[in-house]
Amino acid sequence: MSGIEEPVSEEEVLQRLKEALGEALLDARIAGKRRVFVTVDREHYRTAVVALKEMGFDFLSAVTGVDAGDRFEVIAHVGRRVSVAVKALVPKDDARIASIVDVYPAAFFYEREAWEMLGIHFEGHPKLERTFLPESWPPGVYPLRKEYRQGSERG
Amino acid sequence: MAISLELLKNLLRRRATIMYPDERRALPESSRGRLVFVRDLCVGCGLCWRACPSAAIEPIKDEKGLRPVFYIDKCTFCYLCVEVCPRKAIKGSSEQASVVSDKSELVVK
Amino acid sequence: MLEPLLRFVQALAYLLYTLLLALLLEWFDRKLIAKFQNRVGPHYTGPAGILQPLADVLKLLSKESVVPEGTDRLMFTLSPLLAFTIICTATAFVPLLGYRGLVSLEGDVILVLALLTLYLLVIYTAGASSSSRFSLIGATRAALMLLGFEIPLMLSCLSVAASLGSFRISEIAAKAQPRLLGIHALGFLVYLVAAQAELDRQPFDIPEAETEIVSGWLVEYSGWRLAIFRLSKDIELVLLTGLAVALFIGGGPNVPLQGFELAIATPVFLIKQLLVVFILSLIRASFGRLRIDQFIGVGWRALIPASFLYLVIAALVA
Amino acid sequence: MSIYLPIGPQHPVHPEAVQLKLKVEGEEVVDADVDVSFVHRGIEKVLETKTYVQGLFLAERICGICNVAHTTCYAINVERLAGVEVPRRALHLRLVVEELARMHSHMLWLSLLAHVIGFDSLFMLAQRDRELVLDLMEEITGGRVITSYNVIGGVRRNVDAALAQKIISTLDGLRKRVLEYKRLLGEDAILRARTEDVGYLSSSKAVELSAVGPVARASGVPYDVRECDPYLIHDEVPFNVVVYNTCDVWGRAMVRIDEVLESIEMIRYALERLPEGDVRAKVPLLIKPPPGESVARVEAPRGELIHYVRSDGSEKPVRYKVRTPTLANLAALVEMLKTGRKDRPVYVADVPVIFASIDPCICCAARVLLIDEKRGSVKEVGMDEVVRGE
Numbered sequence: 001m002s003g004i005e006e007p008v009s010e011e012e013v014l015q016r017l018k019e020a021l022g023e024a025l026l027d028a029r030i031a032g033k034r035r036v037f038v039t040v041d042r043e044h045y046r047t048a049v050v051a052l053k054e055m056g057f058d059f060l061s062a063v064t065g066v067d068a069g070d071r072f073e074v075i076a077h078v079g080r081r082v083s084v085a086v087k088a089l090v091p092k093d094d095a096r097i098a099s100i101v102d103v104y105p106a107a108f109f110y111e112r113e114a115w116e117m118l119g120i121h122f123e124g125h126p127k128l129e130r131t132f133l134p135e136s137w138p139p140g141v142y143p144l145r146k147e148y149r150q151g152s153e154r155g
Numbered sequence: 156m157a158i159s160l161e162l163l164k165n166l167l168r169r170r171a172t173i174m175y176p177d178e179r180r181a182l183p184e185s186s187r188g189r190l191v192f193v194r195d196l197c198v199g200c201g202l203c204w205r206a207c208p209s210a211a212i213e214p215i216k217d218e219k220g221l222r223p224v225f226y227i228d229k230c231t232f233c234y235l236c237v238e239v240c241p242r243k244a245i246k247g248s249s250e251q252a253s254v255v256s257d258k259s260e261l262v263v264k
Numbered sequence: 265m266l267e268p269l270l271r272f273v274q275a276l277a278y279l280l281y282t283l284l285l286a287l288l289l290e291w292f293d294r295k296l297i298a299k300f301q302n303r304v305g306p307h308y309t310g311p312a313g314i315l316q317p318l319a320d321v322l323k324l325l326s327k328e329s330v331v332p333e334g335t336d337r338l339m340f341t342l343s344p345l346l347a348f349t350i351i352c353t354a355t356a357f358v359p360l361l362g363y364r365g366l367v368s369l370e371g372d373v374i375l376v377l378a379l380l381t382l383y384l385l386v387i388y389t390a391g392a393s394s395s396s397r398f399s400l401i402g403a404t405r406a407a408l409m410l411l412g413f414e415i416p417l418m419l420s421c422l423s424v425a426a427s428l429g430s431f432r433i434s435e436i437a438a439k440a441q442p443r444l445l446g447i448h449a450l451g452f453l454v455y456l457v458a459a460q461a462e463l464d465r466q467p468f469d470i471p472e473a474e475t476e477i478v479s480g481w482l483v484e485y486s487g488w489r490l491a492i493f494r495l496s497k498d499i500e501l502v503l504l505t506g507l508a509v510a511l512f513i514g515g516g517p518n519v520p521l522q523g524f525e526l527a528i529a530t531p532v533f534l535i536k537q538l539l540v541v542f543i544l545s546l547i548r549a550s551f552g553r554l555r556i557d558q559f560i561g562v563g564w565r566a567l568i569p570a571s572f573l574y575l576v577i578a579a580l581v582a
Numbered sequence: 583m584s585i586y587l588p589i590g591p592q593h594p595v596h597p598e599a600v601q602l603k604l605k606v607e608g609e610e611v612v613d614a615d616v617d618v619s620f621v622h623r624g625i626e627k628v629l630e631t632k633t634y635v636q637g638l639f640l641a642e643r644i645c646g647i648c649n650v651a652h653t654t655c656y657a658i659n660v661e662r663l664a665g666v667e668v669p670r671r672a673l674h675l676r677l678v679v680e681e682l683a684r685m686h687s688h689m690l691w692l693s694l695l696a697h698v699i700g701f702d703s704l705f706m707l708a709q710r711d712r713e714l715v716l717d718l719m720e721e722i723t724g725g726r727v728i729t730s731y732n733v734i735g736g737v738r739r740n741v742d743a744a745l746a747q748k749i750i751s752t753l754d755g756l757r758k759r760v761l762e763y764k765r766l767l768g769e770d771a772i773l774r775a776r777t778e779d780v781g782y783l784s785s786s787k788a789v790e791l792s793a794v795g796p797v798a799r800a801s802g803v804p805y806d807v808r809e810c811d812p813y814l815i816h817d818e819v820p821f822n823v824v825v826y827n828t829c830d831v832w833g834r835a836m837v838r839i840d841e842v843l844e845s846i847e848m849i850r851y852a853l854e855r856l857p858e859g860d861v862r863a864k865v866p867l868l869i870k871p872p873p874g875e876s877v878a879r880v881e882a883p884r885g886e887l888i889h890y891v892r893s894d895g896s897e898k899p900v901r902y903k904v905r906t907p908t909l910a911n912l913a914a915l916v917e918m919l920k921t922g923r924k925d926r927p928v929y930v931a932d933v934p935v936i937f938a939s940i941d942p943c944i945c946c947a948a949r950v951l952l953i954d955e956k957r958g959s960v961k962e963v964g965m966d967e968v969v970r971g972e
Contacts, residue, residue, distance in 0.1 A: 032662065034811050035877060059805070060792045061879070061888045062905035068892075077888060077905075081810045083877055085890075106792030108913055110905070117626075132622045143627055144901075157769040158703055159550045161762070162300040171302040171710045185739065187724035206867060208636035233639045233730045234738075239867060247724075301706035397587055401609075401930065466700050467772050475595045475698045475934050552701030552772045555931040556609060 006056050008081050010036050013055070017084075020051035026089075036084045045074065045088035046098040052078050052086070053103050060104035065114035067146045072120055076100060076107075090120060099124040117144035186249040187232045190225050192263050196244035197222050203236035203245060212236060225263035227253055275356075278366040282355050285534075286498035287317040289505065292538060293545050300549040317498070321491050329487025334395035343390035344485070344492040347383055351499045354379040358506040359434045362515050362529030371431045376507065377418050380462065383500070384410055387471070390493070391481025402480020405556050406471035409461060412563025413468075417458035419571035420451045423578035424511050433507070437515035445512060447581050451574040452512045456540075457567060459504040460547055461559070463497070467551035470559055505540040509533060513540075584612060587930070591620045595698055595934040602919070602937060604930070611928040614919035616912060629902040634660050634869040637902065638734060641889075644904060645943050646727055647690065650683035651882030652904075653732035655889040658813055659878040660734045663871035663893050669860045670815075672736035674852045677814045678749070679723060679731050680880075681845035681852075685756075686715040686727075687883035688838040691941050692763060695835060698934045699776045704766065711759045718749055734869065736862035746853045753846045760846075764839045767832070777832035781936035782923035783914055784829055793914040794907050795885020796841070797940050800826045800833030807881035819851050830923075831939040868897050882907050884941045911940040 007013050010030045017038055018025055024047070027039035040048050061077035072090040074097050077083055090097050099122035101107045111122040112131045119142040122128060133143070142148065173180055182188070199221030204212040211229035214221050223236075223245075237245050255261060291306060291314050298305025306313030331337055354376045356366035369375065384406060391403025425431050427448075428439045445452060461468040472480040485493055509515065513536050515529065554562065584607045591599040599620035605613035625644055629637050641656040642649045654676060661668060689712040696704035716726045722741060723729035731737050741749075767773060783793065788801035798805050806823040808816040824840040826833035875892045885907030892901040918936050922928045928936070 031874075031876070037875070058789050058792075061886065061910075062890070062903070064890050064901075064903040064905075066892060066901045066903075068900070075890065077877060077890070080805055083811065083879060083888075085875075085877060104792065105790050106910065106913055109909055113909075130619060131617075132619055134619055134622070143624060148627075156550055156771075157766050157773075158707075159546060161707070162546065162549050162703055165302045166299050168302060170299075170304050171713070172304045174304065174307075183721045185722070185724045186720055187730070202867070206635070208632060208639040231639060231643070231728075232725065233642075234724075235635070235639070297702075301703050302710055303706060397585060401587075404608075466702075469700055470931075473700065473931065475700065476931050478594060549703045552696065552699035552704075552770075552776055553931075554772060554775065555929055557929065558775055 006058075006079060006081050010034065010082055013052075013079075013082055013084060014038075016055055017048065017051060021048055024048075034082045036082055037087065038084065039087045039089065042074075042088045042090050042097050045076075045086065046100060046103070048086045048088075049076055049078065049100045049103055052084060057084070060100075060106045060110075063100075063107055063110035063114055065118040065120050065144065067118060067144060069146065072118060074114065074120060076104075078104075095119055096121045096123055098122070101125055116142070118142050119145065182249045182251060184249055186251070187234055188248050189227060189250045189253065190230065190237070190263055191246040191248050192223070192225060193244045193246065194219070194222065196242045198242055198244075200241060202239045202241065206235045206239045208233060208235065227261040227263060228258065275366060278356065278360075279352060282352065282360065282499060282502060283495070285360065285502050285537075286495060287321075288314075289501050289537070289541055290317040290498045292541055293501070293548075296542065296545045297549050300546070321495060324486075324491035324494065325488050327487045329489045330484075332395050332484050335484065336393040339389050339393035340484075341489065343386050343393065344489045344496070347386045347390070347496045348492050348499075350379050350383045350386065351496045351503060354383075355499055355503045355506070357433055358503055359437050359510055359515050360502070360506050360530075360533065361526065362531075362533035364434055368432055368434045372433050373421055373425050373431050373436070373511075376433070376503075377421060380417070380503075381410070381414060383496075384462075387481055390485070391471075394481075394484035396484050398477040398479075398483045399481050401477050402471045402473070402483070405473075405477075406464075406481055408556055409468070409470060409559065412560045413458040413461035413567065416454045416563070416567040416571040417462060419568075419575055420455040420458065421507070421511060423571075423575045424448055424451050427578035427581055433510050434515070437510035440510070440512060440514040442513050444514075447577070448512055448574075450570060450577060452508070454567060454571045454574060455508060455512065456543060456547070459508065460544060461563075462504060463500060463544070465544065465548045467547075467554045468559060469553055470556050473553060501541070501544075502537075505537045505544070506533075508540045509536040589933060589937075595937065596942065598943070600942065602933065604919070604933065606930055609929045609931070611919060611930060611933060614916055616916055616919075618912070626902055626904060630899060633897045634664075634871070634899065635734060635865075635867060637899070638732075639730065641902075641904070642728060642730065645882075645906065647687050647943065648683065648882040648884060648887070648907075649728050650680050650731065651880045651887050652889075653729075654680060654813070655878045655880040655887055657732045657734050658880070659876045659889050659891045660869065660871065662876045662878070663874055663891060664734075664865075664869050665871075666735050666863055666865055668736050668863060670857045671740075671859045672861045672863075673815045674856050675737045675741055675861060676732060677816070677819065677852045678741070678849050679719070679729060679737070680814070681849050682715055682719055682722075683729070684883045685842050685845045686712050686719070687941075688842050689715065689760075691838055691883075691938075692835065695777075695831075695935070695938055696773075698938045699773070701773065704763075704773075708763065711756060714752055714756050718752055721745065722749070733862065733865075735865035736860070738862070740861050741853070741856070746856065750850055750853060753849060757843065757846050760839065760842050764836075764843075767835055767839060774832060776935060777830065777835060777939075778828070779830050779923050779926055780932045781831045781834075781918045781939050782829055782921070782926075783918050785827075787917055788829075788914065791913040791917060792910060793885075794910045795882070795941075796834045796837040797885065797911050797914055799824060800837045801829045802827040805886070807879050807886050811879050813878065813880060815852070819848050821848050831935055834939050870895060870897050884908060884943060885910060906943065908940065908943045911942075915940050915942070 013036050014028055024040055024044040029037055031037050057079045059080045064075040066073040072095055074088045076086045111125050114120050115128050116133055203223050204214050209229050209231050211226045212223045215224050237247050295305040306316035309315040309319045357372040357376050359365040388403045388407045391399040425436055428436050430436050464472050515533055584605050587604045587606045590601040601617040603615045604611050638656050641652045644652050689708050693705045693708035720726045723731040783801050785802045788798050788803050804823050804825045809823050821844050824837045826836050871893045873893055873895045878889050880887045887907055888905045890903040891899050894900045
């Protein structure tokens with residue numbers, strides 16, 4: 001293992017993602033140095049992540065779940081030099097998305113966290129169990145959802 | 156055994172421990188400690204208690220009008236209030252001792 | 265009629281002296297290690313904190329001694345008492361006063377070594393009888409440790425005894441002299457390392473290993489039971505350093521003292537003991553902890569061959 | 583016969599509440615899992631209720647030891663969102679404080695490693711020397727550990743020439759001590775015996791599990807955010823990415839010691855070339871960045887730290903995501919606990935050493951949780967209410 005063999009130019013990453021995904025790429029932009037944001041629908045989330053892996057990205061930084069009001073978003077942050085954020089849109093009434101644990105084993109804990117905090121179900125995850133919240137936490141209550149209010153929220 | 160020589164040398168060195176409370180380290184002036192409040196400068200604008208991230212400042216009314224009260228036990232010494240105060244009525248100090256036997260001593264009025 | 269009474273008073277006085285010595289050596293060890301590490305160490309109770317070990321024992325005695333559920337109550341209570349008795353009995357043979365101990369027998373070196381092994385057996389029962397996983401692992405480790413250091417400990421003691429031509433500790437102490445240390449250096453070294461292991465001190469504090477198994481076989485003990493174990497360990501330090509002095513460096517000065525034994529021989533012996541504690545403390549402060557498999561490895565690859573080599577040397581010079 | 587050996591949530595090896603669930607046969611570990619559910623503090627949720635300026639001080643408290651990394655990351659994110667230009671002098675000073683924080687974190691780690699293997703003298707001496715760094719931190723920032731130094735738009739306090747000189751000369755003295763520890767790591771037989779071949783993580787596994795920080799670099803993966811994604815002035819300051827190929831705990835110790843030495847040089851370089859000018863850009867108290875999102879990455883002492891922020895144009899973020907380096911290394915930790923190197927099993931005595939080697943920091947987010955048994959409802963209560971006993 002010597003050096004990091006990843007694409008280093010944002011344009012190249014964007015170009016190759018466009019080739020791999022074509023029409024499925026809903027939005028793609030370069031946001032500053034070494035930052036690429038792409039948006040796909042949930043069916044193509046896995047495809048995009050696999051495309052990145054095949055491009056030479058072997059590092060997964062994090063998986064973020066976002067409650068964006070009318071929908072959930074799952075964001076996979078991939079890459080060492082160029083940080084590519086692959087954003088997938090997930091409808092609220094059917095919060096399911098394909099797991100990427102088999103592509104990036106590092107997603108194991110990150111997806112568990114997103115599931116616990118937002119209730120997004122990752123299909124194909126080997127062990128979607130409690131990790132962060134206490135055992136006494138009521139099932140089906142997802143603290144990072146917007147409808148979950150805190151007791152002492154100040155104005 | 157690689158460390159033994161160093162250990163034997165330590166027999167001749169002065170202890171590194173500071174025997175608090177008999178001995179006290181001289182704190183640098185820059186150290187962030189207990190807040191000092193100057194009532195006469197305060198105009199009761201309310202910036203400090205709105206800025207405080209840990210809700211350690213509460214407004215009360217005294218004979219001159221609105222003014223803040225500081226609860227040092229909740230204070231995280233971020234000094235945001237010192238920064239926002241337009242009249243410089245809130246000052247820092249390097250006084251550290253927040254160990255008291257009476258909790259009311261932790262209220263800066 | 266008076267004779268047994270006198271002997272009883274003597275034994276009591278000797279026990280008291282042993283206990284005082286135990287507390288003193290613990291304080292010396294703690295203070296020294298603190299100095300090595302640029303710290304202060306005990307300083308609050310008494311001048312320079314000399315009463316701290318006593319304060320610790322008294323504190324423990326005043327606390328509740330919890331017996332956890334699922335424990336073999338009898339063995340749990342008996343173990344500290346047995347350990348204390350065994351270690352005090354063994355100490356009676358060591359000439360802590362410089363010119364004599366409490367009792368002396370032909371072959372008491374062997375008896376003391378046997379008692380030391382028995383002591384470790386009690387530690388095993390202490391750990392195994394408490395219902396914690398950590399104490400069980402600690403007890404197993406204590407028993408395994410025996411494989412590594414028992415043979416060197418015995419061989420080094422018996423070789424020096426044989427080369428000086430006596431198996432009575434007080435006689436060996438009278439014959440042994442610091443100038444003979446040149447010949448017995450290897451034996452002394454082996455003895456010190458084995459003693460360090462017997463005492464569960466770094467690098468051999470494997471059965472207690474605070475950061476691994478909390479405190480090993482001791483983990484469930486509290487209150488007076490723990491106090492007695494702590495005292496036993498301190499007396500063990502007195503015993504092993506005393507034995508080191510008696511066997512390798514010699515007891516009191518080799519001059520006729522005529523009635524001033526207690527005033528001269530005893531302090532001289534004490535100073536020699538403190539010197540040995542100094543070496544043991546330096547070793548303790550200089551190392552981390554070995555793993556049990558590594559210790560057994562060291563024991564069989566280095567310690568045991570060295571002790572056999574020493575046996576040969578001792579036989580040649582005898 | 584195998585027994586179940588729970589290490590934690592209360593155990594001397596680590597003050598934080600975490601449980602290692604081990605299955606043990608004799609002295610050998612045959613299976614392992616980790617449970618971190620004891621200390622979730624919900625900081626991400628609370629950050630959604632704080633303004634951007636207030637949130638900085640909460641982000642600082644995600645982790646005490648790497649608070650500088652968290653504030654740097656937070657400030658960079660908000661600055662990018664709001665389009666704030668940070669003065670160059672502030673960037674230099676941020677780098678200085680960040681490297682000081684790295685130094686004291688690594689020295690703390692070294693002392694903890696020593697403590698774990700029962701080497702108390704090294705523990706005490708490393709702690710003693712770490713005080714030098716903390717004293718410097720106090721003089722520069724006003725706080726020994728929690729610095730509150732970075733703010734949005736720059737840093738809070740200036741460093742004058744006299745202080746800069748003092749920092750450099752103190753660090754020169756410290757350098758000698760650190761070199762002494764490096765010698766010790768190389769020469770001390772027991773230190774090596776306890777750390778070599780322990781906690782084996784092969785390069786391929788380190789890549790596969792996306793390990794970060796010294797754990798990755800000791801397995802031969804040259805990943806350092808400072809080099810890959812320069813976020814302050816790292817592209818101007820010369821430094822080496824320290825990489826070892828031993829894949830064990832010893833390598834991780836060496837990586838950290840060498841990084842302390844690198845940090846000293848980086849601080850010297852930055853202080854000697856301190857540009858003139860302001861240290862803080864003017865930023866309003868209530869920042870309302872335009873809608874958007876930003877990802878910031880920082881090399882915290884423990885490894886890559888990543889913050890993600892989403893703004894909707896209001897004064898509070900919609901989502902603030904924090905992924906701490908410990909979480910990234912958790913998968914690697916389980917792997918290290920389960921599998922040893924080739925025919926060498928993992929012993930119980932290795933577990934604390936392996937655990938300590940990732941420099942774990944289990945803290946995540948701060949809310950006190952109260953459950954009302956009678957009504958069966960869950961109510962979260964802020965710290966302020968608990969303090970006052972409401």
